[in-house]
Amino acid sequence: GIQVEQSPPDLILQEGANSTLRCNFSDSVNNLQWFHQNPWGQLINLFYIPSGTKQNGRLSATTVATERYSLLYISSSQTTDSGVYFCAVTTSYDKVIFGPGTSLSVIP
């Protein structure tokens, strides 16, 4: 099956810093999503981005489907950005496969 990798596994940022999270996937996919899981476990969808670039406030994402990777950019990080960021791909069988996640801690 499809393998999804994320890097880095852990990241500590000073408030105000920028960061880039990466997601690699091993096969072509129908869709790719970025999620933020808050401390209570709720998954918050950040982007549906099978290809191209999207921006939403301080967050932006780019997926290069032909090279099988996606990047999530966080600019001017805030303490509320802390949590786990998951990349998830949708296969041709409509299954969503999650990556291992990047645990982000933003310190004041």
Next chain:
Amino acid sequence: GAVVSQHPSWVICKSGTSVKIECRSLDFQATTMFWYRQFPKQSLMLMATSNEGSKATYEQGVEKDKFLINHASLTLSTLTVTSAHPEDSSFYICSARDPDRPIQETQYFGPGTRLLVL
């Protein structure tokens, strides 16, 4: 729109008992729902796909007799953990597909249910 709820949000039970978790699509009809399990500090792992009116499809390594899934209506799927043991303690999350939305935006996730088996 596209809200998915789960009940209960957390449950503590004794080893050997059965626990039922409900997943509801509140404002759309979900022909397909998915159940995930997440252990602490780990990612979400798909357990099974639940289709309304038919048997669930389980992922490899998931015991179908232990994790009973029933999708009896277009808005409700239930996951029953039978004869729960401490190793079943986990965070269970469901998602539901809205067939009226574009394929790339059809899955919506519930808030999850934390299960602790003593």
